[in-house]
Amino acid sequence: MQTCFPKGTTKRAFVGSCRRRTPTVCVRAAVNVEQLKALRQELFSYINSRGCNPIIVRLGWHDSGTYDKNIAEWPARGGATGSIRFKPEIDHAANKGLAIALGILGPMKKKFPEVSYADLFQMASAVAVEAAGGPKIPMRYGRKDATSPEQCVPDGRLPGAAHPFADGSTSPAEHLRRVFGRMGLTDQEIVVLSGGHTLGRARPERSGFGADKTKYTDVGPGTSSASPSGSPDRPVTPKPVGQLGTSWTANWLEFDNSYFTEVKAKRDADLLVLPTDACLFEDDGFRPYAEKYAADQEAFFADYALAQQKLSELGVEWDEGAPVTI
Numbered sequence: 001m002q003t004c005f006p007k008g009t010t011k012r013a014f015v016g017s018c019r020r021r022t023p024t025v026c027v028r029a030a031v032n033v034e035q036l037k038a039l040r041q042e043l044f045s046y047i048n049s050r051g052c053n054p055i056i057v058r059l060g061w062h063d064s065g066t067y068d069k070n071i072a073e074w075p076a077r078g079g080a081t082g083s084i085r086f087k088p089e090i091d092h093a094a095n096k097g098l099a100i101a102l103g104i105l106g107p108m109k110k111k112f113p114e115v116s117y118a119d120l121f122q123m124a125s126a127v128a129v130e131a132a133g134g135p136k137i138p139m140r141y142g143r144k145d146a147t148s149p150e151q152c153v154p155d156g157r158l159p160g161a162a163h164p165f166a167d168g169s170t171s172p173a174e175h176l177r178r179v180f181g182r183m184g185l186t187d188q189e190i191v192v193l194s195g196g197h198t199l200g201r202a203r204p205e206r207s208g209f210g211a212d213k214t215k216y217t218d219v220g221p222g223t224s225s226a227s228p229s230g231s232p233d234r235p236v237t238p239k240p241v242g243q244l245g246t247s248w249t250a251n252w253l254e255f256d257n258s259y260f261t262e263v264k265a266k267r268d269a270d271l272l273v274l275p276t277d278a279c280l281f282e283d284d285g286f287r288p289y290a291e292k293y294a295a296d297q298e299a300f301f302a303d304y305a306l307a308q309q310k311l312s313e314l315g316v317e318w319d320e321g322a323p324v325t326i
């Protein structure tokens with residue numbers, strides 16, 4: 001069987017015509033590596049220039065974090081399928097505000113149509129972490145997309161941050177173990193991934209947490225306070241209007257281990273500590289990891305990179321020829 005397909009692509013089943021004389025099967029790109037590379041480049045410049053890193057990271061996590069290891073069928077099992085782009089999923093309470101992130105990434109999908117939504121969301125999140133000074137995530141690509149609203153996961157798979165927990169958990173630690181355990185993730189992975197809150201803010205109008213503004217989000221360090229962080233059409237000057245929220249860290253556009261040092265110290269009422277954050281230093285199973293990451297940023301980065309890669313592949317059905325690295 002002879003195949004022909006352009007450089008930079010991997011093959012999949014017969015589609016379309018081939019000019020060669022002999023082939024019985026001609027293949028077309030399942031995973032377009034050139035488009036993936038170009039998209040990555042574009043995401044870097046866009047995310048860097050707009051400071052929308054936090055909401056992009058949250059979008060990737062909320063697409064993949066719906067995975068249920070007890071369900072065999074794809075895409076009913078959830079995970080990184082791109083289903084968050086559809087109603088009703090984007091309208092789930094936990095996803096409030098994330099339509100803004102879809103708006104940011106929509107034009108990228110138009111420009112690089114052969115990249116799946118699922119790949120786009122996970123790539124954008126990895127780039128957002130790296131562009132904020134975090135580790136390079138060892139990403140792989142070729143995720144299949146959920147294709148219709150009927151394939152959305154039911155509401156309620158993502159974690160709550162405080163009592164009362166929808167699953168009846170009596171403590172934040174129990175709730176985190178139930179939710180992340182359903183994804184097949186461990187105590188260590190729960191703790192290290194919570195470090196994603198080194199970026200971003202909570203706003204009352206979205207999650208019900210946080211304040212209208214704090215000294216860090218109102219007149220924050222560097223250009224942080226001017227960042228649209230999810231409101232791409234807002235001019236950088238004058239200062240954004242509306243709720244600016246409460247951040248977990250002083251520089252909430254920089255990816256470092258300050259989430260752990262701040263949650264541990266609880267030094268400032270202007271920084272957020274949700275019950276699910278606080279429990280990382282209170283629970284016997286979580287504490288050793290939280291202490292380690294507070295003390296050692298390198299260890300945090302190394303473990304975070306692996307955990308985000310795993311998160312980005314939860315529930316994934318790979319296209320033929322995938323996964324690929326770029």
Ligand code: HEM
Nearest residue numbers: 054055057058061159160161193196200201202203206207
């Ligand atoms: C451990 C369980 C988790 C809970 C209970 C939780 C809860 C929350 C809440 C309540 C917000 C505020 C949303 C808003 O008001 O806009 C938030 C924001 C955020 N979360 Fe989480 N989260 C969890 C895990 C994670 C994970 C695993 C990641 C990434 C690896 C992550 C990344 C983010 C980011 C980056 C933001 C800021 C979004 C922005 O500024 O627009 N979270 N989270």
